[in-house]
Amino acid sequence: MAGARRLTVAHVDELDRIMPDGFVWRPIRRHFGIRAFGVNAYTAPEVGAPIIEEHTESRLGHEEIYLVLRGKARFTIDGNEHELGPGELVFVRDPTLTRGAVSVADDTAVLALGGKPGAAHTVSAWEAMFAAVPAAREGRFDEAIAIHEEALVELPEHPALLYNLACMEARAGRHLDALLRLKRAVALEPEWAAIARKDPDFAEIRREPGFPS
């Protein structure tokens, strides 16, 4: 690849390898700074490993395409199982359908494309939350906080992002910031209060005045 700029070209195996929750996220959109559409890859090293987490797109209203780049994956879409190999894809139009996939071959890779019809693409908040996972796991909370704050510039009133940032701030010892952030998240979406009451990230501030009751 002599002569090509690093950020113009990458192989899927050169992308960051982030494990948010049992699956391996390869952040394509974030790597290239793509603004116009949602695109990521997921890889699984071995048979039986989850490759696409079970979820719906009800909240975001996204249509999605999952395309198998290599290996083989067993997709479960709305309860129906489909084994897909290289060059095969599933287009999930209905955002309410539950979808997920498990690798059924070693070294499987799946490309995921997604966006909301009729709307300019906005970067999903979960990308920042996933991207901050390695830093948070390794106790580099300032870095994790910076990733969240960068995302908040575009999504200043995103409850989950605010909540996650509050978690990072609480663990970093920034208790006042965490309380204010948590208060805002709960104001926007009251169900975060019950989650916060059981969240170990807030152990240090649970008895502080202003903690959601």
Place this chain on the structure above:
Amino acid sequence: MTEAGYVILSIDDLDRYEGATDEAPVLMPLRRRTGFRPFGVNCFSATAAGNHVIERHFERDGDEELYVVLRGAATFTVGEATFGAPVGTLVHVPPGTVREAVADDEYTVVLAVGAKPGEAWEPAAWEDFHIAFASRKSGDAAAARVLISEALGRHPNAWQGQFNAACFEALEGEADAAFEHLRRALELGPADVRDYVREDDDFTGLHADPRWPELAG
């Protein structure tokens, strides 16, 4: 699309529409086949190793694009850089950068994803015109005209559609229709159309017509 709200297919199930020349990329319309609406997504293949799998172009309307090599391998040129791209390679290209790719293998397939940042995406007319010209090449000009008419109806104020319709009618020997579309294209995008019209071989059959100097001069 099934009633289930999802559809499963292989890229081998996609239609294949050859380009204007034997060396041009083959369009395999994924967006059109699935009905995916958020942004543009299509596959391209080549007619043979050494031919284009992505034609030389830049995105003049502000689309950023990502190319993903799905099968085989390709040699990309992006700006001044040329590099090999095996399966799994991702190539991101901003709008104004000239790019092209040549297939290293006859079975190479490249996925192309594109949209303009900050705007809701709408299907562009180029897909219809690519398919229309492929239909003409295979002898079905009537089907091609239906597609062109539909595309012009959806994009009445785009100079590109009128220009391509003029190309089509010129190739079909319909000079009156060709000049009508060309006149409209010039109204909609005079600078762009004047850039292209003199160099486009599709209009060779119009050069002897007295109306040609008036429009292309």
